[in-house]
Amino acid sequence: xxxxxxxxxxxxxxxxxxxxxxxxxxxxxxxxxxxxxxxxxxxxxxxxxxxxxxxxxxxxxxxxxxxxxxxxxxxxxxxxxxxxxxx
Numbered sequence: 001x002x003x004x005x006x007x008x009x010x011x012x013x014x015x016x017x018x019x020x021x022x023x024x025x026x027x028x029x030x031x032x033x034x035x036x037x038x039x040x041x042x043x044x045x046x047x048x049x050x051x052x053x054x055x056x057x058x059x060x061x062x063x064x065x066x067x068x069x070x071x072x073x074x075x076x077x078x079x080x081x082x083x084x085x086x087x
Contacts, residue, residue: 015087021061021068028067
């Protein structure tokens, strides 16, 4: 896979994780099952932790205990991704 292909795959994974968090809404997306899904796509623990920390730092999600919750910014980003076909 070339560099552009790798970047597209990474972007799809970011949007997939964000979409999961948005869909879980107020009950929150538990980290454990999300990590299992990440691993099933070939991801590592370090990669998962880095991605989720980045989403928190960018204020697209928040974390409480072991659950993630979408912010309004995260919902807007997901909607933009849907409009441009990234999701």
